[in-house]
Amino acid sequence: MNKKTVLSALSIVALAGTVAFAGTAPRSGIPGSIHDMTQYGALGGSDPEAQQGRVCAYCHTPHHAITEGNDYLPLWSHTVTTQTFTPYASATIDANIDPTTMMEGPSKLCMSCHDGSVAVDTHYAFNGGKKLQQDDNLFSTPAVGQNGNLSNDHPIGFIYDDADGGVAKGPATGDPTLGSHTDGKDEWIRTKSAKYAGSNLTIADRLWVSASQGGKPIMTCATCHDVHNKKNQDAVGATNYLLLASNTGSALCLSCHIK
Ligand code: HEC
Numbered sequence: 088m089n090k091k092t093v094l095s096a097l098s099i100v101a102l103a104g105t106v107a108f109a110g111t112a113p114r115s116g117i118p119g120s121i122h123d124m125t126q127y128g129a130l131g132g133s134d135p136e137a138q139q140g141r142v143c144a145y146c147h148t149p150h151h152a153i154t155e156g157n158d159y160l161p162l163w164s165h166t167v168t169t170q171t172f173t174p175y176a177s178a179t180i181d182a183n184i185d186p187t188t189m190m191e192g193p194s195k196l197c198m199s200c201h202d203g204s205v206a207v208d209t210h211y212a213f214n215g216g217k218k219l220q221q222d223d224n225l226f227s228t229p230a231v232g233q234n235g236n237l238s239n240d241h242p243i244g245f246i247y248d249d250a251d252g253g254v255a256k257g258p259a260t261g262d263p264t265l266g267s268h269t270d271g272k273d274e275w276i277r278t279k280s281a282k283y284a285g286s287n288l289t290i291a292d293r294l295w296v297s298a299s300q301g302g303k304p305i306m307t308c309a310t311c312h313d314v315h316n317k318k319n320q321d322a323v324g325a326t327n328y329l330l331l332a333s334n335t336g337s338a339l340c341l342s343c344h345i346k
């Protein structure tokens with residue numbers, strides 16, 4: 088049985104009223120969500136934190152957290168990936184993406200599980216062995232950025248707003264004034280003051296102020312996803328991808344791209 092089958096089996100049980108697995112629903116938080124590692128039975132094994140069902144412990148710890156220079160590691164307990172990443176490139180992209188700074192902020196924290204190089208259950212003093220893309224009997228989600236390859240993924244790690252010298256120049260609402268397409272300035276992407284469809288969050292709320300890019304706001308994995316399953320707007324009944332606007336009608340894409 089793969090993960091999706093397990094989840095749907097669980098939601099049938101939940102519907103039957105015996106187990107409240109409410110967290111699989113969008114916006115209901117970590118417990119029971121896809122980021123509740125206690126549901127992957129084989130994870131952790133003899134690890135006491137797993138046995139106590141400590142959902143936060145796979146990513147955070149109250150004491151003795153990992154620190155490294157000025158890196159953003161919010162009481163972080165999970166070994167961080169050491170891979171370097173190849174960014175997306177294309178003939179039409181305006182954004183400048185520097186591989187040495189692109190993973191600043193939350194992105195590298197996501198990659199500490201999602202690139203498949205560090206085991207999901209490696210946290211605090213426990214060295215796990217269950218990796219994304221390698222333990223398919225536990226996980227059905229493929230790795231993102233495996234072997235450092237983010238060249239076929241939506242770009243991240245670049246300065247977002249026109250005001251800061253970035254690419255997003257379109258108005259917060261409505262249509263852009265038609266002008267000539269200037270290098271580095273895309274008239275067809277909303278500025279950071281625009282709101283995500285169906286939400287009061289602005290794009291600026293979900294950008295990372297990057298020290299290594301002169302204190303300017305950059306796009307990260309967390310500009311599209313909410314790891315804690317709280318601020319996301321996925322449609323109920325659709326797969327919960329932890330998205331800040333719904334995938335229905337491509338509302339997420341249309342929050343930024345004027346297309
Ligand atoms: C799967 C990993 C993961 C789990 C599990 C997790 N977090 Fe987080 N947490 C993160 C990441 C990544 C960030 C960085 C912020 C971001 O992504 O926007 C973060 C940031 C935070 C922050 C900093 C402020 C913020 O919201 O950005 C707090 C507080 C926090 N988490 C609390 C918790 C608590 C409490 C739990 C358990 C109920 C928990 N987290 C479970 C990954 C996790």
Ligand code: HEC
Pocket residue numbers: 090121122145146165193194196197198199200201207225226227228229308309312313314326327328329
């Ligand atoms: C501690 C490890 C860990 C960290 C850190 C982590 N994840 Fe995950 N994530 C997982 C696992 C495990 C799954 C479930 C995989 C499966 O069952 O197929 C998952 C699933 C997902 C999914 C898929 C949801 C679905 O329904 O298929 C998304 C999207 C996601 N994570 C995004 C993120 C983002 C963005 C971050 C950083 C802000 C992050 N994750 C941090 C371990 C992690």
Ligand code: HEC
Pocket residue numbers: 194197198201228229230231232241242243307308309310311312328330334339
């Ligand atoms: C531009 C928005 C955007 C950004 C940035 C983004 N994602 Fe996603 N992600 C999505 C959407 C939308 C989906 C839902 C799947 C789909 O529509 O194909 C998704 C799906 C996923 C999944 C589910 C499995 C899969 O491959 O479909 C994972 C895991 C994931 N994202 C992790 C990440 C991580 C880690 C980052 C940062 C490196 C990231 N995402 C950056 C929009 C984004």
Ligand code: HEC
Pocket residue numbers: 176177178179180181182183241242247254255273276290310311337339340341342343344
């Ligand atoms: C938070 C805002 C935001 C969201 C959400 C978003 N994008 Fe983007 N996207 C951008 C920015 C900014 C760029 C960089 C454009 C540039 O530099 O020319 C970009 C780049 C792209 C590119 C590459 C353009 C090129 O010239 O190669 C494509 C294609 C794209 N996005 C499609 C999507 C799709 C499809 C979705 C929804 C799944 C989506 N985007 C969601 C902001 C966003």
